[in-house]
Amino acid sequence: MITLVPYLIAVITSLKPVEDVTKFSVDFGKLSFSSYKYITTEFPFMRWLFNSFVVAVAVTAGNLLFNSMAAYALARLNFPFKKVVFYIIIGTMMIPGQVLLIPIYLILNKLGWIDSYKGLIIPWLVSAFYIFFMRQYFLTIPKDLEEAALIDGLSRFGIFFKIFLPLSLPALATQAIFIFVGNWNSFMWPSIIASSEELYTLPVGLNSFYGQYYQFWNQVLAGAILLSLPTIIVFVAFQKYFVRGIVTTGLKE
């Protein structure tokens, strides 16, 4: 119950008029969606929501494709230095991201990608962890299937797209929701990269809104609900993949 109470209070407060926000009691007659309407029409909340969607969807799509491609090469193809590449991928997971933050910022600055969608999306298109995750999954797909397809004249790319990806839907779904949720909630990177208000993602926008309008708790909390709702919906809809993801990977996004 303790888990749900903060949400309930946030929802109720977001529906209250501003003079009632610190009152314990609820006057049902006075509840309305006016603070939602206010923040989405008077402030660029819809724009921030849109930015968050564009960035999260693009990052998720990139990861699904690129991680799987790398994983396929590692699981099924032979090439020189294969082991070395594999250990490098594992090794990169051990370096904390803060070390790379400043130089990546400087690189993007040189490229002119600061304050652009490119800067928000491109550095996050592949993930060493999910390459590893997909590789483990691909290793469980029987080799016979692939050999039969090769004899039938299917190319490696054909095998990858027509056999491996369709057979990996559960793993892809797990990866997709973790990456989507992780990116949706990401705060530090977009707050560094997005400097103009039109490019804020919703977490950055809400934090800056809170900084200026913190007395208007009904609106601030309406913004918090708006920010939370998409990931909560994704979670409730795809619960089984979440649980499977945690169980098989023991991962924190």
Added chain:
Amino acid sequence: MRNRTKTQEYLTAFVMLLPYILSFCVFFAYPLVKAFVISFQNFSFLGDAPPKFVGLANYKEALTNKMFLDSILNTLYYSVLVVPTQLIIALILAVIVNDKVKFKEFFRTTYYLPTVTSPVAVSIIFLFLYKTDGLVNQILRHIGITPRNWFNEPSFVMPAIVSVAVWGSVGFYMVTFLSGLSTIPDQLYEAAEVEGAGELTKLLKITVPLLKPMIFFNTVVSFISTLQMFDLSYIIGGSDGGPMGKAMTMVVMIYRTAFKEFNMGVASAMAFVVFGIIFALTLIQRKFFGEEMSY
């Protein structure tokens, strides 16, 4: 013919790995080297002066910066409070939920919700709840505890953040423990019951020993993630680290030095110090838990 297919396979592998290789070079290898170089340079983002080699001056400046040293202590304090609290609560919740098979799904969903909720939203909801005239204080007043501005008092800010962090992530560890519990055979508990063992005995004599590898794994994951805490501290305490800087964490300090003060050289040195601390603590943990590492 054989050679041709071999070359073809190499080529295919290369094409498939290309996005990773590009990303690795541009967003990992080069930045890592660059970060190391910058940490020995007088590198200010502002101004046009070319970077100058300054030896260990940045490290010296970082390690004599009181705010940075405090941020290390604050972060360790945070970790030491969060890790055991959240793992013990998660384990207890998992055991309770596991018994109530009927509502397993419901509880699992409920406890997991905060884990998928944006830390920005979580922080803001708790900023509201912990206000001087907020709900938590209104309840506390009823039991005779003086209302406080939890996030604005130096000695309370970090414990208050800890409570938010535990609320926010206990569900994740609960789900991992739940999956671990499902691997323990029921017969063990039944046998213990026949011998007259109580709930606590069963927990300490059967559950905990059998979950040891998972407890170890979760401790490491939890510990590393607490050492890198940024969001809650930054949103609740700002880039000044809250009241008397008591909410300042190591990563907020790096962020502040790099992107508020634009002192990239010192911030890079700080980042390597933090890296060193995380690395050292992970090694110590590994030693402490000894043979469990095989998991």
